[in-house]
Amino acid sequence: MARLWPLLLLLVVAARARPGADGTCPERALERREEEANVVLTGTVEEILNVDPVQHTYSCKVRVWRYLKGKDVVAQESLLDGGNKVVIGGFGDPLICDNQVSTGDTRIFFVNPAPPYLWPAHRNELMLNSSLMRITLRNLEEVEHCVEDKPGTHFTPVPPTPPD
Numbered sequence: 001m002a003r004l005w006p007l008l009l010l011l012v013v014a015a016r017a018r019p020g021a022d023g024t025c026p027e028r029a030l031e032r033r034e035e036e037a038n039v040v041l042t043g044t045v046e047e048i049l050n051v052d053p054v055q056h057t058y059s060c061k062v063r064v065w066r067y068l069k070g071k072d073v074v075a076q077e078s079l080l081d082g083g084n085k086v087v088i089g090g091f092g093d094p095l096i097c098d099n100q101v102s103t104g105d106t107r108i109f110f111v112n113p114a115p116p117y118l119w120p121a122h123r124n125e126l127m128l129n130s131s132l133m134r135i136t137l138r139n140l141e142e143v144e145h146c147v148e149d150k151p152g153t154h155f156t157p158v159p160p161t162p163p164d
């Protein structure tokens with residue numbers, strides 16, 4: 001039995017070093033993901049934009065359906081691109097497990113305004129902060145539950161959620 005330990009350790013290290021590569025990506029708890037993201041929204045990918053030549057990630061234009069958190073953050077920092085669209089960067093980030101989208105995908109996005117060290121490339125963009133989440137009633141309820149646990153958060157009216 002003792003001889004198996006190095007092998008087990010190696011497997012654990014390999015799984016962590018290559019997030020998502022073997023389908024068992026270690027994702028942080030939802031509560032933690034919600035806390036780390038200043039903005040959580042549902043939206044549909046309308047267009048794949050530029051690829052970041054340094055980070056090897058790409059950005060997308062996303063039509064927002066609903067803010068679960070941080071609508072004021074987006075409004076204040078003039079991140080809106082013509083009414084109800086935002087640009088989200090960081091797709092393909094190897095630090096994020098589920099990090100890929102195609103045009104037409106509707107997801108829950110956990111994002112933060114791009115910090116200044118990512119300017120000018122990502123100026124006025126939101127950056128993906130953790131894995132994309134599929135829109136199901138259960139997922140929405142779980143995310144809302146995390147947001148509601150915090151004092152001082154507000155909800156926006158609920159437009160109909162498009163089918164996934």
Ligand SMILES: *[C@@H]1O[C@H](CO)[C@@H](O)[C@H](O)[C@H]1NC(C)=O
Pocket residue numbers: 035036037093095096112128129130
């Ligand atoms: C997510 O946001 C937190 C800050 O809230 C930051 O420390 C962390 O590095 C971000 N993760 C990614 C993958 O950008």
